[in-house]
Amino acid sequence: MFDSIVDYFSGIDPILAALYAGLFTWGVTALGAAVVFLFKGVNKKLLNGMLGFTGGVMIAASFWSLLSPAIDMSEGESFEKVMPAAIGFILGALFIFGLDKIMPHLHVNFKKAEGPKTSLQRTTLLTIAIALHNIPEGLAVGVLFGAVATGSPDASIAGAVLLAIGIGLQNFPEGIAVSMPLRRMGLSRRKSFMYGQASAIVEPIFAVLGAVAVGFFLPILPYALAFAAGAMIFVVIEEVIPETQQDEHSDIPMLGFVLGFVMMMVLDVALG
Template identity: 75%
Template sequence: MFQDVLTYFQSIDPVLAALYATLFTWSMTALGASTVFLFKNVSRTHLDGMLGFTGGVMIAASYWSLLAPAIAMSEGEGFLRIVPVASGFILGALFLFSLDKILPHLHINFKQAEGVKSPWQRTTLLTLAITLHNIPEGLAIGVLFGGVAAGIPEATIAGAVTLAIGMGIQNFPEGIAVAMPLRRMGLSRRKSFAYGQASAIVEPIFGVLGALAVAFFTPILPYALAFAAAAMIYVVIEEVVPETQQSGNTDIATLGFVLGFVVMMSLDVLLGA
């Protein structure tokens, strides 16, 4: 099955492949959000466990799918070899830091709004919070496919598809994480689903942008991979992990993190070569 998927993605333009891959990750968010049609609520304990799982997947993907290839393809010796990765990593963190301070958003616990003050409703602010999570995920997938388009040996279709699978798996609980709280706030099932799936629509957009940028400007690939890795790590440390610590479910969230890390590490090592 996986080999059939690889064969198909190898037969099409890598930028188009990036679009299809990120549409898949968006669809997994929509699938998670669709659970509001089946259940009225998800306990905070389960939600924290799922968010921990999401964090584990993102951290593992940041190293195995992004930072390790970026280091491998960097040229030079000694300190010069780490300059592209270190520079890209810092820029990625600063990019998410800036978005976090500018973009109005609300955490899942509804107790802490961030970004510039806004008259927007809490439903919009919560959706924007999850949207912020999804930007680096789409970018990371797109950048890898862009590296394939540029003919970089360290960027492979297998690696890019594996990353998309991992991001899709962790997008399922993310869809639940935005749709269920909206349902608890009193929104209809239809509106809760609509907001939940809309939070991931940025992934195809940034996936295509990332692929195009690297395909046309090949030398930026190590910088771009490290940029995407830093953006994902920033989201986990600044948003996901603190969110799981609000309701006394630290152990469940930690175990979820470990499970997510192992799942993504296994996918990348077994399928991404």
């Protein structure tokens, strides 16, 4: 089945492929958000374990799918070879850091809103927080499909498809992590679902932007791959891992993290 998916994506325009991949990751988020129609709540330990899994997948994907190819495709030796990845990584982290400062948002633990003061409702602030989280994921998918379009030997359609699948899998608990807290805040199931799925609408948008950018500006490719990696790792450290450490049972999310990391690493090396 995986080979059939790869063959299909190999035969279509890379920008269209990036759009489809982004729509897939958005759709899996919507599936996670739809859990609100089935259950009144989700066990906090289970949710933390799934969020830990999310962090593991994101960090493994950041290295195996993005940073390593960025370094391999850079020219030169020694410091010259690694500098594009280093610069792109720093810029990616600073990009999300800057968005964190200028965009009002509220993390899942609901303790305090971040960013500028605003009159926006908490539901909107939570959705913005997860949307910020999803921007680098969309970029990562788009940039990798764009890299394949350039003919780079260090990027493959299988690797791009696998990255989309990995991000899709970890988006499922993200959808739950938005819709369930909103339901507990008193929103209807329908509104909780709508906010939950809306948090990932940025992914197909930024997937297309990433693919287009690489297609027009080929020299930025290693910088763009590392940029997406830096943004993703910033999100994991600043948001995902802290969210799992709010309770006493921090061992469950850590085990989830290890499982997510190993799964993404094995799949990427074996299939990508």
